[in-house]
Amino acid sequence: MRIRTERRERLVPHTIDGETKLVKDEYDVEVPLPPRDWDHIVLTGALAVVAVGLGIVIVWSTSSIGNLLVRTKVSEVVAYAAATGFSLGWIVCMALEWLARYDPAGVRRPRSAGHVFLAADMAAVCVHGWLADTFAVGVIGAVLSGGAKALYTLVLDHQAAPLDARTQQWVAIKRAEVGGRLALGAARRQLTRVESRAAAEEAAIRTAPDTDPDGPDLDEGDAEVVPIKRPVKDAKAAVKDVWDSGFHDEDLIRRLASKALGREISAETVSRYVRALKVGA
Structure with missing residues (x-):
């Protein structure tokens, strides 16, 4: 039987002045060689x-x-x-x-x-x-x-190692399952990209500026409402003028005040001013 010598390492205790530490120690081992293939x-x-x-x-x-x-x-x-x-x-x-x-x-x-x-x-x-x-x-x-x-x-x-008929069918089924998982992963990634693009386009449309330079349009139900004619300096003044005119619906106040101010006023701002006006009343 053929053998070869291998150099290996092990940890051994080593003491100096009463203090012991583990140190590396090299040693040789004879290992049998397998027969040639x-x-x-x-x-x-x-x-x-x-x-x-x-x-x-x-x-x-x-x-x-x-x-x-x-x-x-x-x-x-x-x-x-x-x-x-x-x-x-x-x-x-x-x-x-x-x-x-x-x-x-x-x-x-x-x-x-x-x-x-x-x-x-x-x-x-x-x-x-x-x-x-x-x-x-x-x-x-x-x-x-x-x-x-x-x-x-x-x-x-x-x-090539021949496979029996049943093993070949098992391998084909397993390959189809793994291939299906890969295909579904690619399809999910594609759907995620498409959904992200659609969401971005919808968000861009919702936040697009008003194309009407005169401010927001009134709904059909506001056709008989006369907008404020006198100039206003800020959103607070515009909201107060609409409130004093007898209109207390926040959505209507926002539209009329925005029309008078010449720019869009957020619903949150209108709600804050309306609450202040209610407390003052």
């Missing part, structure tokens, strides 16, 4: 080979397709940037396959899309070889892309 090592090596192969394929395809697109007289930067889309399309689909490896139904769509992108990539590489009078080289480059995709699919199929 060759399955994991082999899988890691296979993934490394696939990653290296994908890198080579991307460089080759981008170089070939970029050279093909340059023939259209576009900028080389634009041509080679567009060429990366051919390889990145099916590689992104491969990543989606990996994320959906436990869902046989969910993996079909990215796998089918990946085959379409791969076919376009291989066809473009073959066309470049044919136009460059090296059709055989183009075919070999296309086979490299197909081989990298096939190798990745084999590794993915080995890594």
Whole structure:
């Protein structure tokens, strides 16, 4: 059995002049090593080979397709940037396959899309070889892309753990529940924003200034009331004049006094002045 030595620390009592303190003390411990996990090592090596192969394929395809697109007289930067889309399309689909490896139904769509992108990539590489009078080289480059995709699919199929039908249904139900919670959270945030905007607009409308420069309008029931004609200096004087004219309804007093003053008087101010007038009476 293989072992390794680890340096650890512990607290031990240490006394000087009759005073004891806990101090750190280092010591060595021999720990047995677990056996090598060759399955994991082999899988890691296979993934490394696939990653290296994908890198080579991307460089080759981008170089070939970029050279093909340059023939259209576009900028080389634009041509080679567009060429990366051919390889990145099916590689992104491969990543989606990996994320959906436990869902046989969910993996079909990215796998089918990946085959379409791969076919376009291989066809473009073959066309470049044919136009460059090296059709055989183009075919070999296309086979490299197909081989990298096939190798990745084999590794993915080995890594994906199959689920029985009941477990698969349970996972689908749980995923739907979590997805529903996320969707409801987003919907609530959206409704909160809309309600906040509506409340702000309503508040702005309620506090908007009166468009009538002569002051507030009288209601239809006040048509026969003659507003105060003599000038007033402040709200208190305007309220007192209306009160002395025989009108004791606070809402009516507020409207008539505001009309005479030429600006809006708050209901709270009118109530305060009316209370004072009642006490004086």
